[in-house]
Amino acid sequence: MRYCLNCGAENPPEPCENCGLTMQLAAFIFRRRLVYFTAIFLLGTMAFLPAAKDYPPLELDQMLVFLGVVAALTLLLAVVLDQRARRGQSLEALRRIFRALLPLPWMLSLLLFVNGWLDKTPPMIAVTHVVSKFTMPGLVRPHRLIVQSWRATGRLERLPVDEDDYSRFRAGDAVEVRVAPGLAGIPWVYSVLRHEPGLVIRAPAQPHSP
Ligand SMILES: [Zn+2]
Known part of the structure; x- marks a missing residue:
């Protein structure tokens, strides 16, 4: 069974009757999104560094380990998604996990920043x-x-x-x-x-x- 890379429809005709994209265009859009999303994710991990420098949490090393695990998992998922797309396999479940992981570094960076910047309690x-x-x-x-x-x-x-x-x-x-x-x-x-x-x-x- 093959799946539309854009909407996930099973055995789509050419073009897909659900989203109207040809297989070739769906593959192009899918890869471009994968690259964009991965870049947005990596920028989030970069944003963590200035936040951790200005307001360094006491448990910074544990947070870095957590962020490292999340980053490794997300990059692995991006590779697996790309491979499965090439083989025309179903992507929906992995795609959902991938998208759920994307905002994590941004949320963690924002949390650290707000945690320190708005903290008016004397140390x-x-x-x-x-x-x-x-x-x-x-x-x-x-x-x-x-x-x-x-x-x-x-x-x-x-x-x-x-x-x-x-x-x-x-x-x-x-x-x-x-x-x-x-x-x-x-x-x-x-x-x-x-x-x-x-x-x-x-x-x-x-x-x-x-
Ligand atoms: Zn489709």
Whole structure:
């Protein structure tokens, strides 16, 4: 059985009686859309980078892993869709999954941006020390300070910082991490400062009374 690449009609006559396109034109439109949609998706993953740079979430690495998995899945689907289109096989189910994945990086980027940009709650201050640091060559060049966690959940935090902060802190340094709660509840790193011993540290800001 063959399917119309444009509307999914089964065994379409030439031209398709449902959408009026010839097989050749339907194939051309299908490929062009596939390329456009893939490009829109990749732009969304690019938009994530400035959002994560301005308002770096505390769990940035987990988000990057998630985005990487979604990107790999979407690109794989684009390849499979193209192959199935060449063989004239049914596309509808995969096409629906592909389209559902397309807005994800855009939504995640927008969420991070709004989460930080509209967050007016004063950041809480945690005093901790740097255990080690980590960077990687390449296009994105992540800079992470690994610090002892102040939270009950984990023993270490991987703080996303800029290149300046990365180079000025060393293992053993005491630091003040300012973490804002985020409008959408995604905590993000407001700043990392050197902790000067002897200075009185304000208690974490607690704007909400119980
Ligand atoms: Zn059709």
